[in-house]
Amino acid sequence: MEFRVSSTKKQELIDITGQINNIIRDSGIKTGICNVYVTHATAGIIINENYDPNICIDFINAINRVIPEHNSYLHDRIDNNAGAHIKSALIGPSETIPIRNEKLKLGTWQSVMLADFDGPKERIVIITLIKD
Amino acid sequence: MEFRVSSTKKQELIDITGQINNIIRDSGIKTGICNVYVTHATAGIIINENYDPNICIDFINAINRVIPEHNSYLHDRIDNNAGAHIKSALIGPSETIPIRNEKLKLGTWQSVMLADFDGPKERIVIITLIKD
Amino acid sequence: MEFRVSSTKKQELIDITGQINNIIRDSGIKTGICNVYVTHATAGIIINENYDPNICIDFINAINRVIPEHNSYLHDRIDNNAGAHIKSALIGPSETIPIRNEKLKLGTWQSVMLADFDGPKERIVIITLIKD
Numbered sequence: 001m002e003f004r005v006s007s008t009k010k011q012e013l014i015d016i017t018g019q020i021n022n023i024i025r026d027s028g029i030k031t032g033i034c035n036v037y038v039t040h041a042t043a044g045i046i047i048n049e050n051y052d053p054n055i056c057i058d059f060i061n062a063i064n065r066v067i068p069e070h071n072s073y074l075h076d077r078i079d080n081n082a083g084a085h086i087k088s089a090l091i092g093p094s095e096t097i098p099i100r101n102e103k104l105k106l107g108t109w110q111s112v113m114l115a116d117f118d119g120p121k122e123r124i125v126i127i128t129l130i131k132d
Numbered sequence: 133m134e135f136r137v138s139s140t141k142k143q144e145l146i147d148i149t150g151q152i153n154n155i156i157r158d159s160g161i162k163t164g165i166c167n168v169y170v171t172h173a174t175a176g177i178i179i180n181e182n183y184d185p186n187i188c189i190d191f192i193n194a195i196n197r198v199i200p201e202h203n204s205y206l207h208d209r210i211d212n213n214a215g216a217h218i219k220s221a222l223i224g225p226s227e228t229i230p231i232r233n234e235k236l237k238l239g240t241w242q243s244v245m246l247a248d249f250d251g252p253k254e255r256i257v258i259i260t261l262i263k264d
Numbered sequence: 265m266e267f268r269v270s271s272t273k274k275q276e277l278i279d280i281t282g283q284i285n286n287i288i289r290d291s292g293i294k295t296g297i298c299n300v301y302v303t304h305a306t307a308g309i310i311i312n313e314n315y316d317p318n319i320c321i322d323f324i325n326a327i328n329r330v331i332p333e334h335n336s337y338l339h340d341r342i343d344n345n346a347g348a349h350i351k352s353a354l355i356g357p358s359e360t361i362p363i364r365n366e367k368l369k370l371g372t373w374q375s376v377m378l379a380d381f382d383g384p385k386e387r388i389v390i391i392t393l394i395k396d
Contacts, residue, residue: 031260032260032262033167033228033260033262046221046224047173047221047224047225048173048217048220048221049173049217052207052210052211054205054206054207054209054210054214055207055214055217055218057206058205058206058207058214058217058218059217059218059221062199062203062205062218063218063222065203066198066199090222091222092224095224095225095226096167096169096226096228097167097169097226098167098169098258098260099260100258105169105171105258106171107170107171107172107173107225107256108171109172109173110171110172110173110225130262132260132261132262
């Protein structure tokens, strides 16, 4: 129960709600929780609105004001992506979401998104479903 | 297993520990985990101290210095609440907490709080309990 | 299923991946999820790289630029550690991680770390394992 997501930009939020709901439907699990986990130290999982895609742009601009891409980071001497590591540590690699009626129990304006802070890259998402 | 919480201000932290512990006690589950999930894209779940209520004021002031309420966000042209969406994406809509002795295994200074960044509103909290 | 971790500095990231994997191995659980929870309001759990230890230094410097140690916080009049509470609320006290093959399913560059923002202190970490 894992899938791959390819980002096409340096920093990007990619909706993965559909892939997760497909896995839940195929599992036959009706209620419980779904753990969504990205196995990378320069990416993360975010839940928010993307019906207005400008929210994703606003988020990326805001996080870059908070954690600038470069800021005399020590790790930049080795790999030049310290900013992406710090954003990933702050956002976190996972979210755990309730399952009801064989799908994610999201609010009307919530989508699950992979946040890539060091793309473009292929990223692995691990899904674990637990019945309650 | 859900309940509603009404905020009375634009930005507010509201303690929901008691409601969650009531649900756990009624379930009869002695050990496991409890997933607390808010189904809104301008709110979040925070765990911290509120015995000194000034910590909540300090937190709200600090998060507003990090993510100002308005900052030429694109989404503000449509709905004027982009700052609340960005804070919600950063904080996250859920926490997963151990259950021991039929209640949340919190530290002495930890309470579970709903963070509303776009109140006053009625918010829905979904609780899922999993036995270990 | 809990263990203690002692920090030696005011702010420090301490790798706890080995202790968690030992608990999983002893449990005999092959697949599922692992909830890692710290019961303190001035600490948190972070997942990121520490193979280059400079990433931990970069992270601590960055979070202190975002949330300065002192900034006229109201709680500082009582306990002088409001900055640590705000960082803890932002980072969160827990992470939930998939288990595969009787160990944490981390990426190559991911380690689980306890973040102490108000050390040196002894901190308690609670581990809950759930089979899928």
